[in-house]
Amino acid sequence: MHALLIERAQVVQGLIAAHRATGDEGPVLDPVRDAERMRLLVERHEGDLPLTAVEHLWRDIVATCAFLEAPFTVHLDGGAELLGMLDAARYHFGFNPELEAGSDAADVVGVVAGSQNDIGLIALSDRSDLPWWRGLSETGARVTARLPFLVLDTRPADLPMLVISRAEVPRDQQDVIVYDARWGSVLPGDLMGQGIEVVSFHRSASGVDALIAVSADLDETEALKACADAGAEPDVLRPVGGYTAAIDIESDTNEEFETVVTIVSEG
Known part of the structure; x- marks a missing residue:
């Protein structure tokens, strides 16, 4: 394993040289590729080794190699509980x-x-104390992942989070699209009844701001119609990123892992 890690690091050095030669300085972490790798790990996992241990090791390897290619800083939400943020x-x-x-x-x-x-x-x-998602856009900082990606009881680092980056992820590679939605009055209707999750919301004297998650199967026009059908057509509906749906892991009677890709809702 050590030898393979060294070999991987050498490959990364070759990638660094190639990127410098082409002038490619884009983000090196690819959320869609990482999600695909995690799905493969889950599918082939067996035995008593906790799957979260494999997840942690794999993510550390991927992040370390990305860091070798282009050092990056992880910025934490200072309004959240610090120990949980550091752990995650x-x-x-x-x-x-x-x-x-x-x-x-x-x-x-x-x-x-x-x-x-x-x-x-x-x-x-x-x-939310403030509508922080107003600063997101499809050309700048955007939602690129939702954590935890593996959903199971009593998992470590289980603080629900969104990952914000400038990585460009094609819409057809996303399961969920996230929108900045705004209403000039009290939020009406039943969005969940139309399969729309209100990820977070902020209420003020001028109305309601919400970060909502919609299946990527719906384009922007269809998403707007779904809101209208719920009796909650927004004044503003602006895409601000997306992510791959989480893997919901359940243990069957043989204590083997089954995986079901779902859009995880916090209700």
Whole structure:
């Protein structure tokens, strides 16, 4: 295993040279590719070794190699519980990237938008103190992943989070599209009845802002219609990223892992 890790690092050095020769300085972490790898790991896993141990080791290897190629900092939502954020950041991105706590989620979005490779981690809560997602866009900082990716009881690093980066992910490679939605009054209707998740919302005197998650099978026009059918047509509906759906892991009677790809809703 050690020899293979050294070999992998040597391959990374070749990638660094190739990227420099072509002037390619884009983000090196690919959320879709990472999700595909995790699915393969889950499919072939067996025995008593905890799957989360494999997940942690694999993510550390991937993040470390990405760091060798282009060093990056992980910016943490300073408005969230710090120990949980640190635990999740080290579990998913290893110990090589520097961790930096922002003052709040909006600060994290601003820093990531002004960087090339940096990553932001924002803790999810039903109600947000501010509509931080207004700073997201499809050309700057955007939602690129949702954690944890493997969903199971009593897992480590289980703080629900969104990953913010500038990685460009084609829509046809995403399972879920995330929108900045705004209403000029109290949010009406039953969005969940139309399969739309309200990831987080902020209520103010001017109305309601929400970060909503919609199946990628629906384009923007269809997503707007789904909101209207729920009696909640927004004044603004703006795509701000997307992610691969989580893997829900259940243990059957033979204690073998079954995997079901689902859009995980916090209700």
